[in-house]
Amino acid sequence: MDFGPAKRRKLDHAMGTPHKVLQSAASIGMSRSRTFILEAEELLEEVGLDYATAFGGAEELLHRIKGSIEAMETHDAIQISEAASRLEKKHQLKVPFPEPRPPKTCNYKVSLVKPTQFNVVGSYVYKTMASSQPAHAVDMVVVMPAETLQEKDYLDFRYFYKRAYFLAAISATLQKALGTTAQLSYELLNGNPTCPVLAIKPVAETKEKSANEEESEPAIDYAIRVIPCAPEGLFPKTKLRLGAALFRLGRPGEAETSPLPTPFYNSTLTAETCFIAYLKVIRQAEKKCAAFKKTCILGRIWLQQRGFEGDISKGGFGQLEWGLLLALLLQGGDSKGHAALSGALSATQLFKALIQFLAVTNFAEKPCILGAAQQELDAPSNCPVLFDAARQHNVAFKMSPWSAELLNQQAKRTRSLLNDPAVDQFTPTFILKADLSLHNFDLVTRLNHMGAYEKTKVPDPRGTAWFVGSDVYRILKRALADEELGSRARLIHIQMPPSSPWPITEKLKSAKNPTIEVGIVFDPANMSRTVDKGPMAGPTAEEREECEEFRQFWGEKAELRRFEGDSVRETVIWKSTTPYELCEEIMRYILNKYLHIGALEEDLTIFGDDLPQLLSLKPSDAATFNAARKAFNTFERDVRNLEDLPLHVRRLMSICPELRHSSVKLPLLVPSKSGPQPLETVISFEASGKWPESIAAIQRTKIAFLLMIGSLLEKSKEGEVKTWIGLEDAGSDSENLAFLDVVYESGAAFRLRIHSDLEETLLERQSKDKTQEQHVRTQASTLLAMFRRLYTHLPLHTQIISTMVTRFPALSPTIRLLKHWFNTHKLSCHFSDEFLELAALHVFLSPYPWDAPSTANTGFYRALHFLAHWDWRADPLILDTGGDMSKAERVAITTRLEAWRKIDPGMNHTVLFVATPHDPTGLACTALNGHARPVKVAAARMTALAKSACRVVKADGVALDPRRLFVPSLADYDVVLHLNPKAAKGALKTYPADDPAAMETDSPARTSQFKNLDRRTGESPLPLAQHPSDALLRHLNASYAGALAFFRGAPEDGSIGAIWNPQAERKKFRINLAASYKPVVGAGAASGDDSSGEDDEEEEAAEVGLNREAIVAEIARIGGDLIERIDAKGL
Amino acid sequence: MAVCPPTIGEFSVLPIAIPVLPSFPRSVLHYLYVRRNAPKIPTVNDSRSLFLTNVPVDSTELQLRILFSTLVGVGRFESVTFEDERKEAQHPLDSQPAHAARLLAAHGKKRKRENEEAERAKEEEAARLPSTWTRPLRKSGSTAVVLLADEKSADQVLKAIAKVHRTKKYPKWEGGDASGTGRAAPPLGLTWLKAHNRMSYPDRSALQASVDAFSTLFAKKEQEAAEIAKRIRNEPDEDGFVTVTRGGRNAPASRNEAEEAKRKMIERAEKKKEGMTNFYRFQLRERKKEEQAELAKQFEEDRRKISVMREKRGKFVPES
Structure with missing residues (x-):
């Protein structure tokens, strides 16, 4: 920790009034930490x-x-x-x-x-x-x-x-x-x-x-x-040293065998005599250091948000220990008796110093001695030590090895957060609550049964649960976190049952069935390993000893195996495949071997693996995504190999979720009955001056180009490839008009769109052309945004997500779960895939106050946590995907958001603001067609749903049934359209042989009653230009934008929800109202009178009310046989 | 349904009975508002046309024809123009090069002969892409203009609407396949969506033909523009200036080259600037001053931000 030069310290010395604090804060450089100081001051005032x-x-x-x-x-x-x-x-x-x-x-x-x-x-x-x-x-x-x-x-x-x-x-x-x-x-x-x-x-x-x-x-x-x-001083300190055995009762005959040390008992005794001494220590520290109190409060909050308290079941490191540690460090922390910290430091500096201290010292691994040690410390291993040499007391005596480990980890996380100048340091450090098991651990096991556990010879006052816990920890640490095998678990934590007060008229009832919870954080790279390669079986004594030790630990599971390179090793083979099952298998085996726990199914309750099962996420999914990627590469090669193209292919880029490991459904790579599902790609050619100088003409040229590519592909890969040229549902001639669907016999299908650089230049010119009319310019800039999204942002985004998926193995399933959650809550029609992917990525890139999630479980819960806490009205979501975003860039992004909010305080055009290094405008994935996507209502609903999901997660704890989070509530919608599942399925298939004219009449006689005579038999259906459900929704949205907001999940969703716009309820009558209205009798009573002067009425402008029934009836007509039933509230 | 006023403002209210569908088994009324057409720019047909607002979203010409024939009998209804169609008419096929459009607007010939115009329209029609929908949907609450046979019919329609209120026999909104007309509007729903998908994949040769027609048209227009450009290049305007247009003697520089040159220039300028910073003492002093000012400014900003956060409260309370 760098405390800066001496001069700076002096400045801090004279603090007292908040005003002075602010002044001194101003003089310290480093803008982020300055904000942190101010925020911390504010926090102290608040609490x-x-x-x-x-x-x-x-x-x-x-x-x-x-x-x-x-x-x-x-x-x-x-x-x-x-x-x-x-x-x-x-x-x-x-x-x-x-x-x-x-x-x-x-x-x-x-x-x-x-x-x-x-x-x-x-x-x-x-x-x-x-x-x-x-x-x-x-x-x-x-x-x-x-x-x-x-x-x-x-x-x-x-x-x-x-x-x-x-x-x-x-x-x-x-x-x-x-x-x-x-x-x-x-x-x-x-x-x-x-x-x-x-x-x-x-x-x-x-x-x-x-x-x-x-x-x-x-x-x-x-x-x-x-x-x-x-x-004070009643008991001789030397007798109470950590290694002493002070419990000898009940074994009078066994005096000759040396009794086991009782460190906890001994330290409890010293603690009993030290109350007054420590009161003095703290008083002195308070006098010496002005910021002592504040640092204590900051420390208390920091610990409290991480679930640490003085209580043994809560880690045994609380406010008192924090304060003592600080006081000891202020009064002479190092071995020579010099003060490790200066009393002139400010509260935030002291706080950071302590975090730094806790991050580099792990009490469990190496005893930490403060002050000059007078004698050798003979502390038993596995007992965390923070020894105050002056008072001969182990301050951390209530801690367990796991809580020391966790404290160390938490401090490390906070340290890395405090070293990251770009992000918000304050909120994750002090405000967010980071002690929920579901957020912290990938898997939680509850030991329901303490096993046929023999009482050890040393009666530890902490009880059986404690014994079992520490044994479980020791065994699991060896089994799961063995460095040499490659550590499967990053962290193992044990949660002991808490104690509660009891009335003075009763005895302390020891809990009948104390349960211990074991939380495990996976190392995603190692947890899915099925073969544990142990030490090499060799002739030397050392090797033999190692092998013996390995065999002894793993018991009958250990076997000798020969591996490539002729190495013979001790090996353990596991049967399961998924990380969760593997972890469970290992735990059951090893706990049963040593503690006789886990042989029966109900001995251990495993929490955490239900969530991936919801979507039946499998480790093999990654292979399917990779296969899609490979098919895409084949397609690219085929296109590049076309010889007669007039321009050289520069790049062929993928833009769809399937090709970046993030679609809910796996990509379809085999021929299926429901027809091909093309994966979207864009192609760009070398720069050419031959593109015509008109946007509409460029679009037509693209069609010609696509036609050419299509026929060339069919020629060069005859029999293997079929192509279809499709028209977009475009509103004007300047939009992209067509795409080419390339369907391989093998089942893979791709959709190709052409990028033309001249189009962008023209659009840009048009949108900036002051001589054009306003609406032309607006349209041009909308088109430009669409163009950039399709040809610039999406390819880049795909690239980024693909890279991140390899960097974080848990990202892909997290994205898919999050998308599934949005689907079930009928939100996904309002959110772009890119936004959801970036939101999931956010919890990986700035995971504070945790580490990056290692499974989909923690990833998903933390993503929900993030969505619930994101104040999108005021804060942009900034994703530093490259890791090199400068402070200035971040400030610019924030300023841009503020500017948007000033221009558009009602948030009608800009709602969510998500910026990445390649998109500092922040709207590439949250705006479409010039409209906000999501709109404010949908964004607010997202936050509300995420909040209630987080409440459930918090209330239910580890026992949460994740299915509860995925239950949609249709009751919230005013109108629900239930689609006819059969018709919806039928809508997916159209055949090239179908005559559109004949389809209009929809005569059922069209198809022959004999299947083999039907001309469609054997023919594969056409690809879907757009999903019928999407097409329907698009039309509904276009027609009823003013009156109804529609909600739907995935295109396969069986129902569409809608909510009436409360502002559209009543309007003054005029031309071009945004929806269907009916005359209101009460309000326009005067208008019922024919004879009354028309002029009056005009001035009054009679009121009309939303004609809800008629609108719903219209929707029923539009949906026709596709809609089975419409439930409309209050109609 | 409660009584409904026969007029609202200058509009007559025409309630229409909507047929019951199994998915929403309720009989409901839709209200169409009708008045005489009085656009801001009068046309010859105003007297015999009616202006409707709040037309149903699934309106087609056929359905309105049926509706008007139930009101005033067959043969009065001539045609209907919907709001979105009117808008479309204002934006004809954009088939000109961008620069040509400007040139034409400024210097184009006054008026083409009629048969030439008709020919051009035909060509444009050929260049249009096939539609992918069997029938469009209107925006809810949108308008339409109905053209009737003569002025009398318009009066009769308004009278008939008044009568409807007395008799309470509201005209029905037919799905379109009412018997007697022989023709039917294409159905909506599943068939409509399936037809859309089928029509999204048009015949390749037809598409090729359409694209070819477009390029011919485009080439023609480009040539026209070139001619005009040539003409005005040689003609000084009334002030004696000659307009600079594309396609002069010197071929235009390649865009890439120009960009490259610009980039180089900027680079050079930056290099030059870099060499001269922190050279003099006053520069250093000024920079330091600036930095300090920046710091002070940021500090103020932070303070402001904190106070905003404080106002919101909750931001400083640790979660429990």
């Missing part, structure tokens, strides 16, 4: 709490609590079980002893002495709370009087038994003192089962408070936690 009002009554309550505890009953030493039962009986509560409970026979004694030392600690005193955190608590530590404890209490939970008894006694006292004004319950401090605490929630008081002060911010729901702790 800041007014402690006086938010914690109204807290001080008073604290005093009352202190007073009551000071007045508590005392007694002399009694035997512990007797004391406990006496207390329980007297006050009807339970003593929250940790498991294992003290044996009845144990003979040590407890006494009660009034505590003298009270302290309020935690974020309440440091004022580092954020209003957005899920729960607010005021922590009050009560130091247990030293005379009640003994030095040897550190052994065998004895301290914790005494602590529990002490807590129960306090609870009894407070229950009596506070009565009904507060609600008391036990909860676990940070989910640590050895440390129960008492939570006190004021009941009635807060209500009165909020009633009194309505105008001020409503008081938050807070709790006061009473935390008993041990006096």
Whole structure:
């Protein structure tokens, strides 16, 4: 981390008022980071709490609590079980002893002495709370009087038994003192089962408070936690070192075998004695560094958005650990005792420094020691260590290896985000919530059954779930993330069951069936590997040892195989094919082998593989797309080999989704009954001066050209190729008029359009020609946009997406799923394929706050997340496909969008704005024919649907049935046209032998009743010039643009939805209303009177209402037999 | 259906009963608004034509013929021009070279002889591409002008409309295949769409012929333009200037060459500029000043942006 020269630091020193902060921010260069600073300041202001009002009554309550505890009953030493039962009986509560409970026979004694030392600690005193955190608590530590404890209490939970008894006694006292004004319950401090605490929630008081002060911010729901702790320096630190084994109970005979170390237990004990010490540390840091508090709040938000909290089940790294780490780094982080960070840094700088620190240190891999280490750290492996040498305490003791790994990953992601100056750094860092399993993990497994798991000899206070979890992690890490085999998983995470508060009158119920969730992030390149090649079987001892180790780990699955190059290796072969099945197979095998979990189907529940199955996405799909690509190359060669073409072919480019791995349906490459489905391509020739200087003439020349290509192709590939020249449904002579369909016998078909560079020049000239009439110029610029889309943007876009698909294996299925989602929600007729592809690509190119998705699963959910969060009214979507977009270009794009919004605030012409390096205008894929595509209504619907989908994803979590996201709701539409499926299918086939004149009359006698006599038999149907459903929709849109907005998914969609335009409901009567209207009786009552002067009426301009019935009836007539039924709401 | 006013503004309201279809089994009324045709530029036929607005989208001449014959009997209806057809008429086949069009407009002969014009029309017709639809659809709410036999018929139609309101016997909108006419409008729906696909792939020879006809026409027009250009090249206008036109003595420079030359020139200019930046001290000073100003400006902009975001709120609240 570069903190800049010393001069700059000085500037930062004198900060305090926001104004000064802004000023100093201005003097620091780097524009993006400057915005980041301002945004962070704003965030701090937003989440800041007014402690006086938010914690109204807290001080008073604290005093009352202190007073009551000071007045508590005392007694002399009694035997512990007797004391406990006496207390329980007297006050009807339970003593929250940790498991294992003290044996009845144990003979040590407890006494009660009034505590003298009270302290309020935690974020309440440091004022580092954020209003957005899920729960607010005021922590009050009560130091247990030293005379009640003994030095040897550190052994065998004895301290914790005494602590529990002490807590129960306090609870009894407070229950009596506070009565009904507060609600008391036990909860676990940070989910640590050895440390129960008492939570006190004021009941009635807060209500009165909020009633009194309505105008001020409503008081938050807070709790006061009473935390008993041990006096400082009670236990000798050396005894509590990480590697010590402090639990020896129950095995008196086995003293000679060295007991296993208990690092968690030891650290819990040190933590118990360090409350006050750390309070001092933080106080000092606060004094030394002005920005300390703010950095803590920023850190809290950052952690919170990533699901990290102090609680063991939430990673064990929370606000406190963050603050301690920062304080230690400020006071002497490195081994020589020098401060690693300067206290003069600003909050954002400190935040970035800490992120940098967390990104380069992985607590799980290598113990991290802060301060001068006095002795060797004998920490057991697999235990993350962040050691505070001065206080001999492992700050990260609550963390697990996986949470340390995850924290490290998250920090790395944030670091790369903060190093990317081009993108919005603020929102992904602090605002977006990035802890949803479905967004994070490709596959989530729930272990429903802990297996025939033997209790290990070391009773870890964290319980069985913890044991199983850490074993599962260790095994899976070896099985899935083995570096030498090629790591299949990038990240393995284990989610432990959380703890919850329980009433003081009950015992802590350990969850009957704790379930562990294992989340796995795939490495897309390796996860689909079916053969694991292990170590080489060789003669040397080393090799033999390796092989032995490999065989031992994989058990019976391991076998020797000979590979090419005569290498003999230990191998594991898997049967499955898809990444999900492979992962499941491996997990089931290996967990069963070691933990006896997974043999039964219901032991493991696998989440995440339902989504690809929805579309039956297969790994082999890529091969089909590649085959299409190959067929295209053949076609290109055939065209290039034509000898008699007057111009040389410069390029033949593909422009359709099928040729860029992104169509929902696979391209059709074999002859089918339903006729050929041409893949679209464009051809461009060498520059020539022979094109006529008129757009219309160019279009005709193109037809002649196509006719020529067609006949030449048929001649050169006789019997192999059939060509059809088709006319476009063009509105004017200056549009492209024709295309050539080339159908191969093998089934592949291509549609060819010709690019002429002169056309572009002419259109450009025409659109800029001031002497022309306005409408001519508008038309010319529309045509120009269409031209550029077809011949410039689409080929480039195809190229880009094809490259990206190879770069990101998960992109192709993500695009297809996203398109499918748009299809089912009847949105795709409003969105261009290119837009959807770019939207999916966006989550790969700027994936923050995550990494680029590695499967379609995460890709799809994050794409939805992006669509739901994209504020397209204000922000452009900028895709830096080349990776080299400059800041100036981005600014220019944003400025352009702002300009559009100023010109067209109603967003009638420009709605979505998607810019790529080759299209800085931002409209190439979101405008068609001079109209916005999508229109505002459709774009708003997209956002609304994506938002509700995200809500479902969030609410259902991993158990989500993805089919729920793909249920269309027809109820939203005012009119639904149900197409006749049979007729719609029939519409797909027309034959060259059909006589158009005869078809007009539609006589069924036309076809012979004997199939073999029908002249159409054996003939393959014509290609579709445009899909009949598309043609119908185009006409409906053209006719009813003013009255109805139509919604339809894929062309095969069985129904079309439509919504009435509310603005078209009533109009003043005039010529050329945009839809069919009927006279309204009520409003135009005067007009019913014939005799009344016509002049009056004209001035009044009678109102007319939308003639909905007539419009629907018209649609029924247009659709004819194609429409089976029309459901119209309210008609 | 509630009572409907017989007139609205200067229009008579003509309700039409729409036949019931199985896909939407409801009897509904469509309202056609009729008045005498009074265009801004009067024509000879105005007195015997009627102006309709809100014609049904599936209107064809045949259907309107049937409608008017039910109102006033057979033989009164002559023809109809729909809104989109009128527009099309204003944009004839664009078959001229771009420069020729301008030249013709400025210097073309005043008026061609009639038979020449007819011939040209015929040629243009031959050059038109075949349509791909058996029948067009109108825009909803669009207009049409109906030409009737004589002025009297127009009166009768309006009277008949008034009568319809009294008798409540609304004329029916026939699908087109009503018996008695012998002819039927091409059906819509499936057949219409299938016919469209079939017609999108016209006969190759017919298409070739159409393209050939177009090129002949185009060549002819180009030649005309060349002649005019030649003529005006040699003729000074009233101020004594000679218009510069294409095709002078020197062949026009190739476009590619011109572009190449321009590119080179820009390159050279840029190179020259580059050599001279940061050469003098004042340049450096000015650049620094500019940078500072830019920074200050951006800072202001950022601040503004933040305040906009603050107004929207929500942007600064971490999601839960």
